[in-house]
Each structure stands twice: as C-alpha cells, then as structure tokens.
Amino acid sequence: MSIDVANESGVPTDETRLARLARYVLDSMRVHPLAELSIVLVDEEPMAELHVRWMDEPGPTDVLSFPMDELRPGGPGRTSDPGVLGDVIICPQVAARQAEKAGHPTQDEIDLLCTHGILHLLGYDHAEPEEHKEMFGLQGELLAGWRHSLEQSVAQTGTEDGPR
Numbered sequence: 001m002s003i004d005v006a007n008e009s010g011v012p013t014d015e016t017r018l019a020r021l022a023r024y025v026l027d028s029m030r031v032h033p034l035a036e037l038s039i040v041l042v043d044e045e046p047m048a049e050l051h052v053r054w055m056d057e058p059g060p061t062d063v064l065s066f067p068m069d070e071l072r073p074g075g076p077g078r079t080s081d082p083g084v085l086g087d088v089i090i091c092p093q094v095a096a097r098q099a100e101k102a103g104h105p106t107q108d109e110i111d112l113l114c115t116h117g118i119l120h121l122l123g124y125d126h127a128e129p130e131e132h133k134e135m136f137g138l139q140g141e142l143l144a145g146w147r148h149s150l151e152q153s154v155a156q157t158g159t160e161d162g163p164r
Helices: 015-028 044-055 092-102 106-121 129-157
Strands: 002-007 036-041 063-067 084-090
Touching: 002 015, 015 036, 015 106, 015 129, 036 106, 044 063, 044 092, 063 106, 084 106, 092 106, 106 129
Parallel strands: 002 036, 036 084
Antiparallel strands: 063 084
C-alpha cells in the first residue's frame, strides 16, 4: 500500500503516525494492499482556495477529500480492487481550533479528520441522517480501534509506534 504524507503547512505534525493511521483504516476497510493514498497538510490560505474552488464555500475548512478511482471497501473475505484512492487534504490550523473547542489534543483531531477524509474517499457521506449515523459510527469504531492499538503498542514497547 502506498501512502504518501506531505506536510506543506507550517505546523509540525507526526507524518509517520498519520501514515500508520491511514494504513490501519485502509486495512480495517479491506482496501486492496496496492491502493494508493495521498495525505497533504496545508495552511489556511491554500485550504480556503480549495474550499471556494471545489465546494463554493468561503474560508478554510478542516478536511477535503478528492477521490480518484472510486474504490469501495472490500466485503467479507475479500479486499477492494487496487487503484488510486485519492487525496485527503487537512488544515492543521483549523484542526487545532476544533480540538480546543472539543477539549482534546490537536493530534486526536487530525486523526479524526484523516479517518473522516478516507471514509469520504471510500464513498461514505453524511448528508442524510442515515448516512451520517453510518459514517460517524464507523469513524468512531475505527478511531477507537486505532487508539486501542496505540495503547497496546505503548504497553508492549514503551513507544507509540502503533500498527504498521
């Protein structure tokens, strides 16, 4: 699986952790191991430009997803087709403000946004109440599993290496 993380923002971020989280999410969703994903962290100005251009909404947003090959999660006992999943664009500055409001660390918010963006790439949406329930429920399950795997890693190795 090819997961590229590029930090084009001025905010220090743990790119290795993001790549591991993305791999965890993709593996959990049974996405083909040859699928490709790009995660880009950008400052508020480029995010605002993308937000206006693609969503016709002003100002920076927290996360945008740009699907490529319209891959879908694999079913029981099988993985998805290989291909280019797409791009997840995250704005750490917006994430930091949201994290402060929510009362949790910025990294937790970035993890949430990364997971949310990947789910959008896999075809999930939250425009309708049932879609919202399904997507946010799945997002919560994935993040809980990710945090549990990090806790296990710390208990075993004393470091937050997480699943590979």
